Amino acid sequence: MLRALIALILTLSFFLSTASAQSADAPDRSATGGAQTLEDIMARQSGEAVDNSFRSDATGDASRAADISNQLGTLGGNSDPELWRALRFGSADTTASNTGPAATVLIQDGGMSWLKFRSGPLATYGGALLMGMIALLAAFFMYRGRIKIDGEKTGRKITRFKAIERFGHWLLSGSFILLGLTGLISLFGRKFLIPTFGHDAFSFIAVGSKWVHNNVSWAFMLALGMIFVMWVAENIPHRSDINWLRKGGGIFSKGHPPAKKFNAGQKLIFWSVIVLGLSISVSGLSLLFPFELNMFAATFAKINATGIGGFLGFGELRETLAPHEEMQYSQLWHSIVSFVLMAIIIAHIYIGTVGMEGAYDAMGSGEVEEQWAREHHSLWVEEVLGEEVVVAKPVRAVKAPASKAAKAAKTPAAKAVKGSAAKTTKAPAAKVAKAPAVKAAKVPAAKTTKAAAAKPKKAAAAKPKKTPPVK
Amino acid sequence: MKIMFAAFLAIAVVAVGANLILKQAGFSSQERTSGAAVRLDN
Numbered sequence: 001m002l003r004a005l006i007a008l009i010l011t012l013s014f015f016l017s018t019a020s021a022q023s024a025d026a027p028d029r030s031a032t033g034g035a036q037t038l039e040d041i042m043a044r045q046s047g048e049a050v051d052n053s054f055r056s057d058a059t060g061d062a063s064r065a066a067d068i069s070n071q072l073g074t075l076g077g078n079s080d081p082e083l084w085r086a087l088r089f090g091s092a093d094t095t096a097s098n099t100g101p102a103a104t105v106l107i108q109d110g111g112m113s114w115l116k117f118r119s120g121p122l123a124t125y126g127g128a129l130l131m132g133m134i135a136l137l138a139a140f141f142m143y144r145g146r147i148k149i150d151g152e153k154t155g156r157k158i159t160r161f162k163a164i165e166r167f168g169h170w171l172l173s174g175s176f177i178l179l180g181l182t183g184l185i186s187l188f189g190r191k192f193l194i195p196t197f198g199h200d201a202f203s204f205i206a207v208g209s210k211w212v213h214n215n216v217s218w219a220f221m222l223a224l225g226m227i228f229v230m231w232v233a234e235n236i237p238h239r240s241d242i243n244w245l246r247k248g249g250g251i252f253s254k255g256h257p258p259a260k261k262f263n264a265g266q267k268l269i270f271w272s273v274i275v276l277g278l279s280i281s282v283s284g285l286s287l288l289f290p291f292e293l294n295m296f297a298a299t300f301a302k303i304n305a306t307g308i309g310g311f312l313g314f315g316e317l318r319e320t321l322a323p324h325e326e327m328q329y330s331q332l333w334h335s336i337v338s339f340v341l342m343a344i345i346i347a348h349i350y351i352g353t354v355g356m357e358g359a360y361d362a363m364g365s366g367e368v369e370e371q372w373a374r375e376h377h378s379l380w381v382e383e384v385l386g387e388e389v390v391v392a393k394p395v396r397a398v399k400a401p402a403s404k405a406a407k408a409a410k411t412p413a414a415k416a417v418k419g420s421a422a423k424t425t426k427a428p429a430a431k432v433a434k435a436p437a438v439k440a441a442k443v444p445a446a447k448t449t450k451a452a453a454a455k456p457k458k459a460a461a462a463k464p465k466k467t468p469p470v471k
Numbered sequence: 472m473k474i475m476f477a478a479f480l481a482i483a484v485v486a487v488g489a490n491l492i493l494k495q496a497g498f499s500s501q502e503r504t505s506g507a508a509v510r511l512d513n
Contacts, residue, residue: 100504163474170478178482215486222485289498364472 034058052109056089058082090322101291102323114328122332123187126339133343137350144251147356149372157367158384160261165230166366172223172273173345175216180342182213187335217284224277227270234261235270240379261380269348276341283334287327296329297321 029037034054044050065077078086086092088107096103161169185193186209194202240257241264244250247257249265257263262270286293300317309315321329352359358372373381493499501511 097508098505103504166474167478167481170475171481174475174479174482211490212486215490216482218489219482219485290503364475366474 029054052089055085056091059086059089059091105322105324108322108324110322110325111328114325114332117332118187118335119191122335123191126335127188129339129343130346133346137347137355141350141354146354147251149358149369150256150375151371153372154370156370157361158370158373158381159366160362160368160373161366163366166363168223168226168230169363171219172227175220175223176345178212178216179220180338180345182209182216183335183338185209186213214288217281217288220277221281224274224281228274231262231270232274235267237264237267240264241267256375256378258378259376259380260383261377263377265351269344272341272344276337276344279337280334280341283330283337286330287334290327291323294321294323294326296326 027037027039029035031037036050036055040050060078060082062077083092084107087094088109090105090109092106094104094106185205189202189206189209193205197205238260240259244257244259244264247253247255249263250256282295286295297319300321301319303309304316304319309317352363356376358369358376361368361372370381373384494502497503501509505511
């Protein structure tokens, strides 16, 4: 019964919608002699689409031209409005003394919609995205504060990034900052900087900004290539990423999910930068070499071929685009992708500087505090420091076995608890005794003891986790 | 720190270098869009 009712309603609504589409027949323009009527003007002002073919087709006919001695004879039979309509809608035959693919385009009718979009939704939503990200990070900082290193700092450093890696990163980030700022000036400058600094000063800023943007882009593209080559291997998804993501990176919880050299969050940043950066670079190259690298027509043709237009409801995209249209789409795409990338990078800068203690060192000096590494990239520390895996693991394990070992340690160490030296000798002894109980059971006791004795500092490293229960 | 400054210096070098190279190779706006009859440099 219900199904029949739904079927009936859907069928009726189908007929209703088609009926309303057919209600608009060819408008009567005899009152204005073929020119646009008040209805057309009202429709355009309210944002409806107006079929302009009555204007684009009214470009005159030279074959009906009056004789040269008649009135309007010298114009070749076309009136001025007809001439301008031909220029506006691209059907005029023009030649120009300057060169270039689009030199003969004097008026581009479709450009108004681009201009309105660029100064309207693009600027508004793009700006809102950036402000929103900053607000979100500020709120997060107020709630969570700076993420500190939980355990006690060992004072030892592990090399995280070599000089060439840091060079590549700073080449990319330095150029990105310059490109982002100059890009924002290009989009928002006229609106905000002219009222502030006046026309002459802004002209200087704008010309300089364009020079910087166009030329620093090469450094960005070079650095993007370097970063990809250096880090793609370590950014391939790994099993540990699933767990890391499920725990939200431990950002709201107390624990530290294990991670290799790059955790899942960093991998997201890497792939965002590579994919979006590549997209920005390609659209940017199209903008650097105007009218020469036209990619949207072909892209639209490919999209149409997939048939997704019919599925999502936007129909067929046009497959022939005028030269200026191609450039306009390139500019819009370039801006939209750059806003997204800027928002992501603002968050990246936050977490790498203010957001997390010990994170900046990775890119600053390349050497990170070992405790920071153990907490945030435990699997990477294991790889780097080698066999300490066996000793380190129980420390990193769940608190329960550690406290059991600590309780065992407490009794023999009860008298010598105050001396830290005593702790050093007692704790690993108790731990070694407990080692067979934990995962390290496979390793022969002799080896563990030797490891513990030969490298006392590893035991000292184990100390931070053990201290609270011992106390 | 040093690496960071080296990278920033590299940005400047690449930017200036790219500008010069592209102009030499004939990719300036003047070269691409104007003609012999246009007098832009007085």
